[in-house]
Amino acid sequence: MKLIVKWLLSAAALLAVAYLYSGVEVKTFSAALIAAFVIGLFNMILRPVLVVLTLPVTVITLGLFLFVINALMFWAAAGVLDGFHVSGFGAALLGSLIYSVFGLVIDSAIERLFFKQ
Template sequence: MRFMLNWLFTSIAIAIATFLVPGIQPFGFAEAWVCFAFVGLFLNIVDSFVKPFLTVISLPLTIITLGIFQLVLNSFMLELASYLSVNLLGVGISIAGFGSAFMGSILVSIMRSILDSIAED
């Protein structure tokens, strides 16, 4: 149940980021909500399996930058989820560059935190 709720919140956060950040747009033959759902699914999978490994590897750099490098890591996770979604399923989001991914990952993180706090109440 928690995975499904996290998937829904991630998809909503990606949809909001897509509409607010220039350079991120739905991609593929399906409707926009399907694109957001697939990228949300892949982002949850990437955050579950790949991100912990990369977080441990980049720990010294994260300590040196006082945690700012985690924002860069989140940007790469968003780009990886987008890449996997588009190349494996043919639908997802198109990210124009690293700046768009960076702003999108910040917005997705903020929205996920807000939605999680709402769901806990």
């Protein structure tokens, strides 16, 4: 149940990013659902590999290169999907930052919702 709620809220967050920032376009809620799934899949499979491969650059930049990796995951998801479009790398960087802030809020809300004691 927790996973489904997080997925739905992540899709809503993606729609909010598209509403707040013109560099990101999402056509429908179903496109947002698929995009949220693909972004999550890329972050689960590709991101750890990229983090390990770029570890020296990440250390030199004091972790700021992780923002570039997040933007690449966001941009890659837009590249393979119809209905989800990012206008360029700068838009991917800003869109992924906004999406990450929404993700932090979602994680906090889900934590409070599902682990009340």
